[in-house]
Amino acid sequence: MSTRPLPILPGATLGILGGGQLGRMFTIAARTMGYRVMVLDPDGASPAGQMADVHLQADYADHAALKQLGTACAAVTTEFENVPAASLIELASHCRVSPGAAAVAIVQDRSHEKSWLADNGFATAPFALVYSEGDLDAALADTGTPALLKVSRFGYDGKGQARVGTLEEARAAFREFGGQPCVLEGFVELEREVSVVLARDDAGECALFPVAENRHDNGILDVSIVPARVPDSLAAQARDTARAVADRLGYVGVMAVEFFVAGGRLMVNEIAPRPHNSGHYTLDACVTDQFEQQVRALCGLPLGDTRLLSPVVMVNLLGDRWRNDGPRWDTLLAHPAIKLHLYGKQAARPGRKMGHFNVLDADPAAALQLAERLRDAL
Numbered sequence: 001m002s003t004r005p006l007p008i009l010p011g012a013t014l015g016i017l018g019g020g021q022l023g024r025m026f027t028i029a030a031r032t033m034g035y036r037v038m039v040l041d042p043d044g045a046s047p048a049g050q051m052a053d054v055h056l057q058a059d060y061a062d063h064a065a066l067k068q069l070g071t072a073c074a075a076v077t078t079e080f081e082n083v084p085a086a087s088l089i090e091l092a093s094h095c096r097v098s099p100g101a102a103a104v105a106i107v108q109d110r111s112h113e114k115s116w117l118a119d120n121g122f123a124t125a126p127f128a129l130v131y132s133e134g135d136l137d138a139a140l141a142d143t144g145t146p147a148l149l150k151v152s153r154f155g156y157d158g159k160g161q162a163r164v165g166t167l168e169e170a171r172a173a174f175r176e177f178g179g180q181p182c183v184l185e186g187f188v189e190l191e192r193e194v195s196v197v198l199a200r201d202d203a204g205e206c207a208l209f210p211v212a213e214n215r216h217d218n219g220i221l222d223v224s225i226v227p228a229r230v231p232d233s234l235a236a237q238a239r240d241t242a243r244a245v246a247d248r249l250g251y252v253g254v255m256a257v258e259f260f261v262a263g264g265r266l267m268v269n270e271i272a273p274r275p276h277n278s279g280h281y282t283l284d285a286c287v288t289d290q291f292e293q294q295v296r297a298l299c300g301l302p303l304g305d306t307r308l309l310s311p312v313v314m315v316n317l318l319g320d321r322w323r324n325d326g327p328r329w330d331t332l333l334a335h336p337a338i339k340l341h342l343y344g345k346q347a348a349r350p351g352r353k354m355g356h357f358n359v360l361d362a363d364p365a366a367a368l369q370l371a372e373r374l375r376d377a378l
Contacts, residue, residue, distance in 0.1 A: 019046025070094025
């Protein structure tokens with residue numbers, strides 16, 4: 001187990017690869033704490049770039065931009081898992097990088113991630129690796145039908161996946177995905193989905209947030225309910241498993257582990273090497289939110305208190321709601337227990353995450369009821 005590095009204190013410049021909403025909320029947290037922030041993102045109108053001290057508009061593999069970022073920053077982190085691992089290695093020659101390239105390389109590819117989970121004894125849904133169309137027959141025999149065919153890389157929020165029930169459907173989907181490597185996942189009798197967001201420091205200390213219960217719509221997170229409505233023993237198991245995943249990866253930073261609950265058992269679905277959509281409730285309902293925690297882990301500071309101050313329900317706001325004159329913000333903001341977070345994205349598109357709101361109430365059932373009513377009223 002390694003020791004903690006000397007802390008990077010306010011006044012230093014921190015870098016982040018990726019300028020989406022997660023980068024934006026990291027930037028806000030870092031600047032609130034007194035750090036300067038440099039964002040590297042190719043989009044000139046990126047949400048994080050709007051809030052940063054410096055926005056480098058360049059590709060994530062641009063050597064000159066990476067050198068500029070690494071030279072100017074005391075430490076660099078990421079906001080999404082598809083940053084090239086080679087870019088993280090290159091940055092590490094100039095400054096501290098968290099999370100490290102080795103951990104990111106495992107979880108940014110579904111084939112590697114599933115194999116790593118199985119090799120390390122973590123329960124998953126049935127799966128098979130598919131590298132060619134010829135692999136599909138045996139893969140379907142392993143997983144059963146129906147099943148989900150998912151591309152190994154660059155799939156998220158329901159993108160790059162198809163439900164298949166026959167060999168012919170699997171072949172058609174594989175061709176539609178361009179014949180790229182895929183994972184075939186068997187269906188399980190899903191009771192619910194939960195996730196755990198945690199932070200782990202250089203010395204191996206972990207700070208875990210409360211377990212969230214997640215509902216999805218068309219593969220995109222719709223609502224997170226905290227605390228999750230699961231037995232205490234299952235919640236404890238989820239937290240213990242998430243900690244074990246982080247330990248095995250030697251991970252440093254903030255990460256999320258998503259689980260299926262089936263037959264009263266936990267199965268690891270995915271690992272996200274970054275703050276997570278299901279952790280947005282922490283912005284208003286915890287002593288320390290996941291983005292301040294990301295700053296603390298990156299800078300070698302003691303991890304913050306993760307206590308839940310109030311039951312909370314988080315609702316995603318997708319671009320589908322930006323019709324006619326847009327969402328009815330007056331309806332939402334009329335409620336004093338609502339906390340609205342918008343991401344500064346210029347164009348609203350169906351399925352695009354434009355913001356979220358949190359509903360806090362001492363009564364979890366009342367929070368959920370109000371959240372669902374306001375979601376529909378928007």
